[in-house]
Amino acid sequence: DAGVIQSPRHEVTEMGQEVTLRCKPISGHNSLFWYRQTMMRGLELLIYFNNNVPIDDSGMPEDRFSAKMPNASFSTLKIQPSEPRDSAVYFCASSFDRGGQPQHFGDGTRLSIL
Amino acid sequence: AQSVAQPEDQVNVAEGNPLTVKCTYSVSGNPYLFWYVQYPNRGLQFLLKYITGDNLVKGSYGFEAEFNKSQTSFHLKKPSALVSDSALYFCAVRDGLTGGGNKLTFGTGTQLKVEL
Numbered sequence: 001d002a003g004v005i006q007s008p009r010h011e012v013t014e015m016g017q018e019v020t021l022r023c024k025p026i027s028g029h030n031s032l033f034w035y036r037q038t039m040m041r042g043l044e045l046l047i048y049f050n051n052n053v054p055i056d057d058s059g060m061p062e063d064r065f066s067a068k069m070p071n072a073s074f075s076t077l078k079i080q081p082s083e084p085r086d087s088a089v090y091f092c093a094s095s096f097d098r099g100g101q102p103q104h105f106g107d108g109t110r111l112s113i114l
Numbered sequence: 115a116q117s118v119a120q121p122e123d124q125v126n127v128a129e130g131n132p133l134t135v136k137c138t139y140s141v142s143g144n145p146y147l148f149w150y151v152q153y154p155n156r157g158l159q160f161l162l163k164y165i166t167g168d169n170l171v172k173g174s175y176g177f178e179a180e181f182n183k184s185q186t187s188f189h190l191k192k193p194s195a196l197v198s199d200s201a202l203y204f205c206a207v208r209d210g211l212t213g214g215g216n217k218l219t220f221g222t223g224t225q226l227k228v229e230l
C-alpha cells in the first residue's frame with residue numbers, strides 16, 4: 001500500500017515568495033495532520049482535519065499560513081509571503097479515527113527560505 | 115490537557131546491551147500511548163501502541179514497551195540493541211476520552227545512539 005505522499009521533497013525559494021506544500025493521505029484515512037519540525041522547536045502540530053473539515057488550527061503560526069483539504073485525497077499547506085524563519089521540515093500525517101489508530105507520516109518537505 | 119515528557123535528550127548504549135528510552139505522560143482520561151522512530155531525512159514511523167489490555171506491548175523490530183499506570187510511564191525497551199537502532203524516538207499520547215481526529219501530543223524526542 002502506498003503511504004502518505006508529500007511533494008515536493010525539497011523546496012528552496014526566496015523570502016516573499018508563495019510556497020505550496022502538497023499531501024496525499026493514505027486511502028481510507030479520514031484524519032489529516034500538518035506538522036512542522038525544527039531543531040529549536042521540535043515537532044509542532046499546525047492544523048488537523050477530520051473528514052476534510054479543519055478541527056484545530058491553533059498551531060498555525062500566523063495568517064501567512066493557510067491549509068485546505070478540498071477532498072479526502074488531497075491537502076495543501078500554503079505560506080504567503082514566506083520568511084526565512086519558516087525554514088523547516090513540514091510533515092503530513094494521516095490516520096483512521098477509530099480505536100486509537102496510529103498516525104502515518106509522509107517523508108516530509110524540507111523547506112528553505114533564503 | 116495532555117502532555118508527554120521524555121527526560122533524556124540522548125541515550126547511549128553498546129550494541130548487544132538492553133536499552134530503555136523513558137516516557138511519562140499526563141492525560142485526563144485513559145491514555146492511548148504510542149512510540150515512533152525517526153531516521154534521518156525520513157518521517158516518523160509507528161513502532162507500537164498501548165490502548166488497553168496487557169501492560170507489556172510488543173512492536174516492530176523487537177521493541178516493546180511497558181505501560182505503568184501508577185507511575186504514568188510508558189518506557190520503550192529492547193533486550194539487545196543494534197547499531198541500526200540508532201535514531202530519534204518519540205513518545206506520544208492521546209486522551210482516550212476526547213474525540214476529533216486522533217490528535218496526538220508528542221514528546222521532545224530522545225536520540226538513541228548504539229555503539230559497537
